Amino acid sequence: MPISRRNLLLAATAAPLISHAQGNTWPNRPVHLVVGFPGGSTPDIAARVLAEPLARALRQPVIVDNKPGASGNIAADxxxxxxxxxxxxxxxxxxxxxxxxxxPNLPYDPARDFTALSLLVTAPLVLVALPTLPPGSAFFDAARAAGDKWNYGSVGTGSVGHLGMELLKSRVRGFAPVHVPFQGNPQVITAMLGGQVQMALIPPGVALPQVRAGKLKAIGLTSGRSPLAPEVAPLANAGVRDFNLEVWAALLGPASLSKPAQQRIERELAPIMKSAEVRQKLFDQGWQAVGTSPDGMRARVKEEAAIMASIISAKGIKLE
Known part of the structure; x- marks a missing residue:
């Protein structure tokens, strides 16, 4: 039977509506948000701040699943x-x-096995030191004079605090403190207060209470000025050039994530990340809300991965 021109026009008009309706069928059950760190950790806090507004937008429960271990790699896999x-x-x-x-035996490929969704939140690190040490550029003069007699703490080999300090050593001639790994930032702080280590790169939420109490001294931020630590100057002010480092958390899915799911998440997440309420909650927990596009996330990962690869190779860093 011949198809009339009117029917063709109706079909053409209906097609995008059908496609849109099909796209809106996701999600059709609860969404699980997997975090590779225990409850109360900074990635977990970010997940729980986002879970409630995301659940409202998606009209399905968003369940935060903590699967800690191997620096988050168990959950990522x-x-x-x-x-x-x-x-x-x-x-x-x-x-x-x-x-x-x-x-070397990582069971997933970061470049191939995920669908980038958004860089969610960022925070600079604060270079903190013993309160008896001099501020600013004078700190680095004293550190050069101390050579490898000074130590720095981190939350473990391969952590951002460890790799960041090794990157800083590559940017400051003669700066050579020795790495001492700990289980977490509380242990790093305890070691600093006890004089076992002279410095560390730690998040503002951990650093600033100690700095404001006069127990530690802030030498500088690993980024430009930040509202998360308004009283701390960038390390550039102490003479450190070409150095920018932040900790961040990103949202992703498996490579198999469907297009309707990707599009729905992107559409719903953008206004959530711009919400004053969500931004304030994240800020109160030590995070600056970002909320990039998938392309923005991929660009950030690519740039930082190249920097980390170069420092790991140059320093011969290996996990024991």
């Missing part, structure tokens, strides 16, 4: 292998930028 189209993950820098180099 779980997300990479998910095939249910309702599993997403929040990861940190290392899972996408340095784990592939540090873990």
């Amino acid at each position: 779980y997300v990479a292998k998910a095939t249910d189209d309702h599993t997403l993950g929040i990861v940190i820098n290392g899972n996408l930028t340095s784990s592939k180099i540090l873990y």
Whole structure:
């Protein structure tokens, strides 16, 4: 039977509506947001701040699943292998930028096994030192004179605090403190207060209470000026050039994540990340809300991965 011109026009008009309706069928059950660190950790806090408004927007429960271990790599691998189209993950820098180099047997490929969704939040690190040490550029003069007699703490080999300090050493001639790894930032702080280590790169939320109490001294920020630490000057003010480093958390899905899911998340996430309420909650927990496009996230990962690869190679950093 011949198809009339009117029917062709109706079909053409209906097609995008049908496509849109099909796209809106995602999600059709609860969405799981997998975090590779325990409850109360900074990635976990970011996940829980986002879970409630995301659940309202998607009209489905958003469940935060904590799967800690191996610096977040267990959770990242779980997300990479998910095939249910309702599993997403929040990861940190290392899972996408340095784990592939540090873990030769890493069970996932950061470049191939994920769908980038958004860089969610960032924060600079604060270079803190013992309160008896001089400020600014005079600190680096004293550190050069001390050579390898001074130590710095981090939350472990391959952490952002460790790799960041090694990067800083490459930017400051004669700066050579020795790495001492700890289980977490509380242990780093305890060691500093006890005089076992002279310095560390730690997040503002951990650093500033100690600085404001006069127990530690802030030497500078690893980024430009930040509202997260308004009283701390950038390390550039102390003479450190070409150095910029932040900790961040990003939202991703497995490579198999469907197009309708990707498009829905992108559409709903943008206004959430611009919400004054969400931005304030994240700020109160030590995060600056960002909310990039998938392309913006991919560009950030690519740039930082190249920097981390170069420092790991140059310093011969290996996990024991």
